Amino acid sequence: MFNPSRLRLARLRLGLTITKLAETSGVSLRSLTEYENGKREPSEENLTRLAGALFVAPHFFEREAIDPVPVEAASFRKLSKATATRRGAVLATAALTIEFFKTIENRFRLPDPSIPSFDKLSPEQAADLVRRQWNLGDRPISSMVHLLESKGVRLASLNHEYSDIDAFCFIQDGVPYVFLNTSKSGERQRFDAAHELGHLVLHGHLEMVPATSKSREAEANAFAANFLMPRSAVLAQSMNGAGIDRILAARSYWRTSAMAMTHRLRELQLLSDWQYRSTCITLSDRGYRRSEPDGIMPETSQLLRKVMYGSQSRVSAKDAATALDIHPGEIREYVRHLVPISAA
Numbered sequence: 001m002f003n004p005s006r007l008r009l010a011r012l013r014l015g016l017t018i019t020k021l022a023e024t025s026g027v028s029l030r031s032l033t034e035y036e037n038g039k040r041e042p043s044e045e046n047l048t049r050l051a052g053a054l055f056v057a058p059h060f061f062e063r064e065a066i067d068p069v070p071v072e073a074a075s076f077r078k079l080s081k082a083t084a085t086r087r088g089a090v091l092a093t094a095a096l097t098i099e100f101f102k103t104i105e106n107r108f109r110l111p112d113p114s115i116p117s118f119d120k121l122s123p124e125q126a127a128d129l130v131r132r133q134w135n136l137g138d139r140p141i142s143s144m145v146h147l148l149e150s151k152g153v154r155l156a157s158l159n160h161e162y163s164d165i166d167a168f169c170f171i172q173d174g175v176p177y178v179f180l181n182t183s184k185s186g187e188r189q190r191f192d193a194a195h196e197l198g199h200l201v202l203h204g205h206l207e208m209v210p211a212t213s214k215s216r217e218a219e220a221n222a223f224a225a226n227f228l229m230p231r232s233a234v235l236a237q238s239m240n241g242a243g244i245d246r247i248l249a250a251r252s253y254w255r256t257s258a259m260a261m262t263h264r265l266r267e268l269q270l271l272s273d274w275q276y277r278s279t280c281i282t283l284s285d286r287g288y289r290r291s292e293p294d295g296i297m298p299e300t301s302q303l304l305r306k307v308m309y310g311s312q313s314r315v316s317a318k319d320a321a322t323a324l325d326i327h328p329g330e331i332r333e334y335v336r337h338l339v340p341i342s343a344a
């Protein structure tokens with residue numbers, strides 16, 4: 001049984017219009033439209049053509065119905081019109097990534113989701129309370145990825161072709177998903193992970209309407225800064241008027257970017273406006289705006305590594321690809337840089 005929603009999803013995930021797919025597959029525009037509307041089923045020959053053009057196995061189209069993750073559910077940073085197609089591709093891929101995690105759950109018991117919801121608190125209060133509930137004290141978080149995975153978050157990598165979309169998250173059937181841009185520095189990925197945690201804690205049950213996106217972003221950033229660099233602990237470090245060397249030492253301690261550390265000190269009024277500006281200029285001159293000299297290694301996933309490369313009943317990229325009727329290379333995209341390259 002041919003499933004029209006599968007054809008649509010496979011097309012959207014590549015960012016293709018129907019016209020473009022007609023060109024690349026050699027199937028007429030009219031037929032394609034009828035297939036997607038469920039008016040007609042493709043012939044064997046056209047099915048093979050479509051499978052080839054969309055990089056899926058012909059059986060992919062016979063699987064159960066699937067829809068892209070709804071855009072109102074996802075915490076996108078940029079909501080401009082220009083990225084609508086790209087965002088659509090990311091949301092269609094996210095739906096397949098959910099299927100990937102379900103394949104894993106057929107063989108492994110993954111941690112139950114346990115992300116608290118504090119939609120009535122300020123971002124700072126919420127960050128403090130999450131730290132307290134999770135017994136994290138005032139210490140630096142050693143790994144945001146491991147922490148989130150242990151709390152039942154399913155973490156995947158955003159396709160690097162769409163890295164302008166940036167990290168995002170959503171909750172589906174009570175399970176939180178976070179997609180990280182794993183082409184960024186380790187420090188920035190940590191901040192992104194904390195930012196998405198902020199969305200889950202503060203906005204998990206809201207519709208992500210564009211009208212309030214600016215304030216949501218500011219709140220998630222405030223949550224992230226306070227979660228990674230708690231107010232009381234930073235204040236206890238006597239950083240008043242700190243120079244570059246002290247700031248660099250502090251960012252290594254907290255495992256954040258030098259820019260985020262500087263911003264945090266300004267927020268806590270430990271740097272004057274003038275000190276803040278001149279520090280930013282110096283850091284920028286030394287390359288800290290675009291990258292993170294002498295930074296940390298990006299974090300990797302413990303969960304995916306165990307599940308995909310462990311010895312017992314593992315789900316390899318190939319197994320998962322076979323189970324989902326897609327290409328193993330696509331599975332590797334879902335976990336890119338989250339597991340060792342050699343293993344993937």
Ligand SMILES: [Zn+2]
Pocket residue numbers: 075076077195199216217220
């Ligand atoms: Zn956000």
